[in-house]
Amino acid sequence: xxxxxxxxxxxxxxxxxxxxxxxxxxxxxxxxxxxYVQYPGxxxxxLLKATKADDKGSNKGFEATYRKETTSFHLEKGSVQxxxxxxxxxxxxxxxxxxxxxTFGKGxxxxxxx
Amino acid sequence: xxxxxxTPSHQxxxxxxxxxxxxxxxxxxxxFYWYRQILGxxxxxLVSFYNNEISEKSEIFDDQFxxxxxxxxxxxxKIRSTKLExxxxxxxxxxxxxxxxxxxxxxxxxx
Numbered sequence: 001x002x003x004x005x006x007x008x009x010x011x012x013x014x015x016x017x018x019x020x021x022x023x024x025x026x027x028x029x030x031x032x033x034x035x036y037v038q039y040p041g042x043x044x045x046x047l048l049k050a051t052k053a054d055d056k057g058s059n060k061g062f063e064a065t066y067r068k069e070t071t072s073f074h075l076e077k078g079s080v081q082x083x084x085x086x087x088x089x090x091x092x093x094x095x096x097x098x099x100x101x102x103t104f105g106k107g108x109x110x111x112x113x114x
Numbered sequence: 115x116x117x118x119x120x121t122p123s124h125q126x127x128x129x130x131x132x133x134x135x136x137x138x139x140x141x142x143x144x145x146f147y148w149y150r151q152i153l154g155x156x157x158x159x160l161v162s163f164y165n166n167e168i169s170e171k172s173e174i175f176d177d178q179f180x181x182x183x184x185x186x187x188x189x190x191x192k193i194r195s196t197k198l199e200x201x202x203x204x205x206x207x208x209x210x211x212x213x214x215x216x217x218x219x220x221x222x223x224x225x
Contacts, residue, residue, distance in 0.1 A: 032212060036216070042218055043118075043120075043205060043216045043217050043218035043219050044157070044205060044207075044216035045216070046213070046214075046215060046216075049213065051212070089157065091157075093212065093214075099145045099147070099162035099163070099164045099169040099170055099211050100159075100162065100170050100211075101147060101149070101159025101160075101161075101162060101170060101172065102149075102157075102159060102214060103159070104156050104157040104158075105156070106155070106156050107156070107157075
């Protein structure tokens with residue numbers, strides 16, 4: 001079946017540090033890949049997505065590239081801010097023609113210190 | 115910016131009681147979803163709904179669960195007889211078959 005593995009947290013960084021959160025997946029076919037972010041006390045917000053191999057999703061300074069050869073979709077940001085502190089979820093969607101559900105990773109808690 | 119809303123934000127119920135969790139999807143979306151997240155675990159897909167019927171469902175979505183779109187705006191999840199293990203955060207989402215937008219969640223506590 002489909003699955004998503006992402007690095008365990010918490011990940012603690014200083015402001016302006018470079019961020020990488022690793023995500024790898026197992027899926028049949030060619031899924032779409034997503035990163036969602038959950039700020040404290042809020043719901044899941046779509047951060048970025050990529051729908052095919054070599055696509056790069058980007059938003060708010062975050063980027064992730066769909067790497068089919070390594071089945072990965074690592075999240076990166078060049079310079080993090082305290083306001084980026086949140087839980088980040090990697091997810092995949094394999095649409096078999098119906099309204100399939102997203103398969104999520106366990107989430108990575110990111111803490112940015114001033 | 116339109117968003118998915120959910121009510122209540124927190125529901126406490128006794129084991130064996132029925133609960134209904136409510137969601138108002140984004141108005142022009144056609145696909146609706148429910149997920150749950152047990153504390154400390156992954157977000158798990160429960161069910162999707164399209165064209166007034168269930169489109170897909172997971173193994174978790176057994177006979178105790180049902181969904182309904184009673185009018186043009188609401189989308190509900192009913193749990194018929196709650197169990198302790200139903201305690202979780204329940205997220206509604208709406209969107210397309212290729213992209214989903216989530217509500218803030220309802221925290222369900224079964225005592």
